[in-house]
Amino acid sequence: MLQNRMSMKNIVVAGTIAGSTLASLAALIALPKAVASPLNPCPGIYYEEPFNSTRISPQGCPPNAATQGLTPSEAQTPAALPNRTIPLEAGPTPLQPPLPENRAEPVATVALSNNSFDVRLTNRTNALVTFEVVGQTQRRYLEGGQEVILQGISAPATITFVRQDDGFVEVVPISTSEPGLLAVQLDEDASPLDANQGVLRIQQDGQVFLN
DSSP: OHHHHHHHHHHHHHHHHHHHHHHHHHHHHHSOOOOOOOOOSSOGGGGSTTHHHHSOOOTTSOOOHHHHTSOHHHHTSOTTOTTOOOOOOOOOOOOOOOOOOOOOOOSEEOOOBTTEEEEEEEEOSSSOEEEEETTTSOOEEEOTTOEEEEEEEESSEEEEEEETTSOOEEEEEEEOSSTTEEEEEEEEOSOTTSSSSSEEEEOTTSEEEEO
């Protein structure tokens, strides 16, 4: 009789243990599955030293000290390429305006009349002088001490002078008060290496130049 009671007690204990085990398993099965936490797009390390002042924060995150120290264009550079150097394209070379032409001062001026003028030549040398208005007159001669007037010369014009004795002649243009008249004296040249000999040029605006 005592043995039967002990067996019944053991059965009750075993049932209790089995029930507890089944209840624990049911509770575990009923637990919700763990949800993986999402990655933080703005890690806090970017806001702690030394990264706070040496690495710019990721795009879309609040700016840290390093990001605030950049210019707006630099702040738009991807954080993954902090040291990338973008070569600058060379722009077009600016055009350099030409330098003004070196031009001597005119030695005289003649007032043109209908784009033409007259020339009064006076040969004050002791030699025969050959002269010519290039493209407008034939070669002519003027003896020493003589004077001649050339009429209706069209501007621009070039007048050449040559001494027949192969000497040098000094050409001296003189402005006059008479409209449309240019006076030119031919003198003995005491300084044959200067520029006052040989060629006289009259420009379209009436300015007169030597050589």
